[in-house]
């Protein structure tokens with residue numbers, strides 16, 4: 001018999017345990033998922049010049065749609081926009097009902113299930129299991145940054161491609177150069193004005 005979840009709203013229909021099946025399959029196969037993701041990331045980084053030509057903003061909607069479809073099915077992805085799967089054993093931390101991104105709370109049950117949803121294995125217990133099969137499994141020990149909720153719904157894939165292709169660094173350098181040029185121009189104008 002299904003154990004009711006502690007904080008489930010009354011009248012909410014019971015969640016189907018089968019819903020987790022694909023998520024757990026992906027975690028069991030975290031090594032293959034890691035290889036697939038590394039391949040995808042490599043491709044996206046290579047495609048960065050094409051994305052720049054088309055316009056990253058124009059790419060955002062269609063890519064986010066595909067990402068949601070694929071990762072929603074495989075990982076129950078919530079599209080937080082800052083994917084942690086590579087460092088969480090392919091177990092999405094956004095499925096933790098407490099939204100914890102840096103390990104489990106103190107309430108994991110003796111059977112490894114979630115304190116809130118008694119019929120769901122703890123996301124972080126699964127994350128540890130998944131990380132053990134991954135080449136970069138040690139990444140689970142690196143503290144994660146707080147979630148930036150402004151990124152919700154955006155594509156993590158594109159964000160990684162922008163970062164790893166050097167696009168973000170180039171834009172930052174261009175902006176810094178433009179700001180420095182504007183400052184220098186303003187200073188020249190001031191000193192010119194002072195002479196007059």
Ligand code: SF4
Pocket residue numbers: 071075076077078079080081082083084085092093094156
């Ligand atoms: S960490 Fe974020 S982007 Fe990655 S699967 Fe979870 S919700 Fe989706």
